[in-house]
Every structure is written in C-alpha cells, then in structure tokens.
C-alpha cells in the first residue's frame with residue numbers, strides 16, 4: 001500500500017464491465033477504500049452499450065467507424081444525457097453509498113477538458129487516396145486543466161468523470177472513454193491507469209494472459225494480429241499515456257469482484273501491466 005501512498009490512480013470503468021450491479025458495488029467499494037488508504041483515485045467511465053440501448057429506444061440509428069460512434073446532433077444529446085446525466089450519477093451514488101464522497105463532472109465543468117473535432121483520415125487501399133472521415137461531434141482532448149481535479153483530490157472527494165467535453169466555442173463533443181482516461185492520466189502524471197474491461201487482460205495467441213508487456217512488445221503484438229479489434233485503440237491509448245508520463249498502465253477484468261483492490265494491493269496484480 002505504501003507504494004501508492006499519495007499517488008494518483010485513474011480507473012477507467014468501461015460500459016462492458018458495468019453489467020452486474022453486485023460487481024459494480026465492489027468497484028465502488030474498492031475506489032472508496034483506495035481513497036481511505038491515502039491514494040487519490042480518479043474514475044473515468046464509459047457507457048457505450050448503455051448509449052446504444054437508449055438510442056435504440058428512441059429510434060435513433062447509430063453506427064461505429066474505426067471503433068468510434070458517428071455522433072450527429074440528436075446523438076450527442078443522448079450521449080450527454082446517458083453519460084453525464086445517468087451513468088455518472090449512478091457511479092457517484094454507488095461510491096457515496098460505500099462511504100466515499102464522489103463528485104461527478106464532465107470535461108465541461110471548470111473547463112477541465114477542451115476538445116477539438118477529431119480529424120481522421122483513411123487511405124483507400126485501391127487508389128491510395130486519403131479521405132477525411134467525418135464522425136460528427138466526436139472530439140479529441142487538446143487541453144486538460146488539472147486544477148479542478150487537484151482541488152477535489154486534495155479534499156476528501158473522489159472525482160468521477162464522464163467523457164463529454166466542449167470545444168473552444170462551447171459546442172458539445174463525444175469522446176471515446178479510453179482516450180479521455182488516457183488524457184486525464186497523462187495530465188495528472190498518474191502512477192497507474194487501470195482499464196477495467198471484459199477480458200482478463202491482453203491475451204497471447206493461445207488465449208493465455210500476458211502479465212507484463214513493454215511498449216515495444218505491445219506494438220509487435222498489434223503488428224502480428226494477436227492484439228486486434230477493440231484492444232488495438234485501448235493498447236494504443238496505453239502507449240500514448242506512458243509517453244505522457246503515466247508510470248504504468250494495466251488492462252484487467254472488471255467483471256470479477258473487487259478488481260481494483262486485486263490489482264493495486266496484491267504483489268503481482270491481476271491483469272496485464274504495460275510499462276515503457
């Protein structure tokens with residue numbers, strides 16, 4: 001525990017890891033325990049599947065391109081409602097019920113995170129012509145002002161952050177939660193960034209958990225296809241966060257009880273530790 005005394009641990013709680021309310025309670029308890037043990041936890045949550053369900057109920061079509069949700073005007077309204085309104089307050093209430101004092105914010109609050117519209121290009125494999133993919137109101141963090149988080153963390157509060165933010169003109173943008181967590185952890189020079197997902201960590205070709213990975217090894221596993229699909233942007237975010245000064249990033253299973261405590265307070269941790 002002394003290893004983490006007075007350090008920052010960012011916990012990214014993914015929408016796929018949130019299914020079971022019993023497990024969610026243990027995550028809230030873990031985060032509260034961290035704070036009580038002298039660590040500064042910061043929670044960044046996702047909620048992709050929950051946004052998908054709400055859009056379906058409202059009859060709004062939704063599609064993903066390159067792992068990101070195409071976000072038009074009606075969609076951004078739903079994204080903000082589900083993430084900053086619904087899920088954010090559920091997590092705040094769960095932490096408070098465990099005896100913690102959580103404060104739920106999104107990137108807009110205190111101008112904490114300013115984004116720019118994401119500019120992504122894809123190269124047509126046949127013509128080799130690059131074209132811009134317009135994903136609508138999808139943003140990437142350009143500036144993180146850590147004062148707001150520092151202020152809360154110095155007190156007895158636990159910040160719980162929804163990945164919604166505004167650009168300089170005040171327009172609302174949807175940010176991938178992994179990207180948002182990476183930017184927050186980088187700005188805070190966090191000791192650990194934990195990604196709670198629905199697999200035990202990064203798995204090798206035989207489906208066996210890889211306990212530790214260097215940046216170079218992770219890049220090689222992406223190149224040979226062992227790491228694919230949703231794990232590619234996640235590992236890429238890990239590498240970016242390490243480059244920004246985060247000491248270690250862990251990808252671990254958030255669908256088992258007490259995932260955070262298992263990782264932080266046991267000798268070998270529970271998931272895949274990626275370091276420089």
Ligand SMILES: Nc1ncnc2c1ncn2[C@@H]1O[C@H](COP(=O)(O)OP(=O)(O)O)[C@@H](O)[C@H]1O
Nearest residue numbers: 014016197199201202203226227228229230231
């Ligand atoms: N080598 C790998 N090890 C583990 N998971 C992998 C690997 N390659 C691809 N994946 C996939 O990545 C998924 C996790 O990414 P994603 O679904 O984006 O997570 P989340 O919704 O928690 O952000 C896993 O469920 C798995 O299907």
Ligand SMILES: CC(=O)N[C@@H](CCC(=O)OP(=O)(O)O)C(=O)O
Nearest residue numbers: 014015046047048068069176177
């Ligand atoms: C731009 C973009 O794709 N944003 C995501 C934000 C939520 C998210 O990332 O949640 P998970 O961590 O549960 O996947 C979305 O709209 O689904």
